[in-house]
Amino acid sequence: MNIAVFGAGYVGLVTGAVLADLGHKVSLIDVDHHKVEQINCSQPPIYEFALDSLLHRVISSNALYARTEPSGEVGQAEVIFIAVGTPSLNDGAPDLESVHQAAVTIGQHLTPLQNCVIVNKATVPIGSANLVEMWIDDGFTQANGQPAPEGTFSVASNPEFLREGRAVHDTFYPDRIVLGAENPAALERLTSLYRPILEQSFEPPHQLPRPQGLKAVPVVTTDRLSAEMIKYAANAFLSTKISFANEMANICERVGADINTVMSGIGLDNRIGPQFLNAGVGWGGSCFGKDLSALIHTAREYGYEPRLLDSTREVNNQQRRSVIKRLQDELKTIKGRRIAIWGLAFKPGTDDLRDAPSLNIIQELIHLNARVIVFDPVAMDNMHRQFPDWDIRYAPGPLEAVDGAHALVVLTEWDIFRQVPLKDIVNRLESPVIIDARNIFDPALARRLSIRYRGIGR
Ligand SMILES: NC(=O)c1ccc[n+]([C@@H]2O[C@H](COP(=O)([O-])OP(=O)(O)OC[C@H]3O[C@@H](n4cnc5c(N)ncnc54)[C@H](O)[C@@H]3O)[C@@H](O)[C@H]2O)c1
Structure with missing residues (x-):
């Protein structure tokens, strides 16, 4: 055709x-x-x-x-x-x-x-x-x-x-x-x-x-209205699944349970399924936030108060803020501290930065007068092009980023990050703090290496 x-x-x-x-x-x-x-x-x-x-x-x-x-x-x-x-x-x-x-x-x-x-x-x-x-x-x-x-x-x-x-x-x-x-x-x-x-x-x-x-x-x-609604309902459900996992992670953290095991445990139930239950820094990208806002807006236009969708969004915002809180817990003051960020893209496999959690977190770190050094395997060009005035440095590789840093923050779960041995990271860090906001490392190994390790819900 x-x-x-x-x-x-x-x-x-x-x-x-x-x-x-x-x-x-x-x-x-x-x-x-x-x-x-x-x-x-x-x-x-x-x-x-x-x-x-x-x-x-x-x-x-x-x-x-x-x-x-x-x-x-x-x-x-x-x-x-x-x-x-x-x-x-x-x-x-x-x-x-x-x-x-x-x-x-x-x-x-x-x-x-x-x-x-x-x-x-x-x-x-x-x-x-x-x-x-x-x-x-x-x-x-x-x-x-x-x-x-x-x-x-x-x-x-x-x-x-x-x-x-x-x-x-x-x-x-x-x-x-x-x-x-x-x-x-x-x-x-x-x-x-x-x-x-x-x-x-x-x-x-x-x-x-x-x-x-x-x-x-x-x-x-189907008819056109239902087709349009299927798209919004799908994205609302997927973002709710992730916010649900994050809510469970926040409870796990307080009671001492491990979110990864808990989500694997519930994912084996056929009615639930294992996908989209990863706790972390939350969803981002060009679609979830935008489509959720649109559905919330539509619901209100028709006089319906979409409480579940509102909460899905609020849990996600809170998850981004919690990364800074974890850093402050570990480092106390952030001022003048060198913070290494691994991952800019909102998820692995893309260079898309739209509504990426990294943007809020880096902005807040700059606001708190931290010195930020970043590494991402594909999204650094985009970052530089879109935010040329941001006071950040770009590292040529993951280990170069952590050289002399006071903390490492992992924001995207790229496979190459999983392959970097924890002991190489800790050898290069100025202080052994890792905020693993994607749960890519083994907390037990981190403990054995005396790393002050903070995952999400572990
Ligand atoms: N990106 C995704 O993962 C994804 C997935 C499913 C659905 N969607 C939806 O699909 C739509 C497109 O998303 P995208 O991510 O491809 O957007 P995009 O921003 O990557 O691409 C949109 C393109 O449209 C062009 N454009 C704007 N006005 C135009 C015009 N009048 N005539 C011709 N071109 C014009 C822009 O220059 C741009 O290249 C959105 O509604 C989005 O919500 C996106």
């Missing part, structure tokens, strides 16, 4: 590249000139495992190209995805300006009776498909002097569930695909677009073998 994708970020670029690899003809449209240039040179503007080889393949076979403005692509597309960003406004509601702009642009370029399915992949408040429909019609009317005739386009919702760090994997091998549309022909078109993924009939890319036993991907077909 001829596909156009508006927004070449984490979602748009990965979706576009995977669909191109499956044999579709894809054009990416993004307002960011630099991003478009990078993509057309086969250079991924973001760090994601296996994206570089995938992009190289689809660009060199002309299956995908990027542009800053649409020309003929929109008028010929059978499916157009909207995958632009929807960041939070100050009141927690999502900012739909980019969605608005993309929808109007699409409307301006559609041809009458085109029979195109426009798919909202961005996470948008419940009911936004109606708005998108209206905005596309506005664009069409601006360009043609009259509203789009019946049969020109229909709007569907297809929320995205990929995880950063595993975005390409999740797009080839999703847990499910959710399609929301009132129009049966639109549903049929999208089902046929996704068929190779639904039936797992494609040849797996060599870096990404098919997970064992995966024979088919479930599809949920």
Whole structure:
């Protein structure tokens, strides 16, 4: 099929590249000139495992190209995805300006009776498909002097569930695909677009073998409102699971139990499951905080007080603050102390810093006049670019960061951190304090090495 994708970020670029690899003809449209240039040179503007080889393949076979403005692509597309960003406004509601702009642009370029399915992949408040429909019609009317005739386009919702760090994997091998549309022909078109993924009939890319036993991907077909709500409910549940683990960790710490054993113990119950129960510094990233705020905002708009969701957010904020409290407990004054930070990205496998706990913690440390030295295997360039004025130093490796530091704080559970022997760390530290906010080290070993070790809930 001829596909156009508006927004070449984490979602748009990965979706576009995977669909191109499956044999579709894809054009990416993004307002960011630099991003478009990078993509057309086969250079991924973001760090994601296996994206570089995938992009190289689809660009060199002309299956995908990027542009800053649409020309003929929109008028010929059978499916157009909207995958632009929807960041939070100050009141927690999502900012739909980019969605608005993309929808109007699409409307301006559609041809009458085109029979195109426009798919909202961005996470948008419940009911936004109606708005998108209206905005596309506005664009069409601006360009043609009259509203789009019946049969020109229909709007569907297809929320995205990929995880950063595993975005390409999740797009080839999703847990499910959710399609929301009132129009049966639109549903049929999208089902046929996704068929190779639904039936797992494609040849797996060599870096990404098919997970064992995966024979088919479930599809949920529903109305647009329910599809939009599925996305918010999924993220609200996942963030609640982590806040629950952190609440249990805080109780474990007080009574002397070990959170890792407690969570393994409950995770064996099939009704609970083992995933997403890691206690630590809490969730971050571009989605959980934003989507939770949006759902809370929606609930209040309709007169419902979402107490559980409020608490999920508050436990997470408190978890970030508790890292500074633990440092103060160990070092007393932070002023003039040299603090090593391992990990800037909000989770391993990505260089994304959006709503990363490291940002709040480093800001607070700078405010308290600490000297901060950081190391992250992939996110340091982003940090430097986004926060050039922050008074921090960048270390070339994990051990260089701890050289002469008064404490080490672990904020991202990158595998390479687990491989650094504790005794090498303690030899380099000025004082043997480790705040392990991701529980990557063994507390018993730390005790044997006389480290003042503080994990979360252990
Ligand atoms: N990142 C994730 O892990 C993830 C997962 C699931 C869902 N989502 C949702 O998907 C949406 C996109 O997220 P993302 O992380 O890919 O965002 P992103 O910020 O990485 O990318 C958005 C892109 O849209 C471009 N853009 C903005 N306005 C545009 C316009 N009018 N026309 C064309 N391009 C435009 C921007 O330049 C940017 O490159 C959001 O609603 C997000 O909540 C994200």
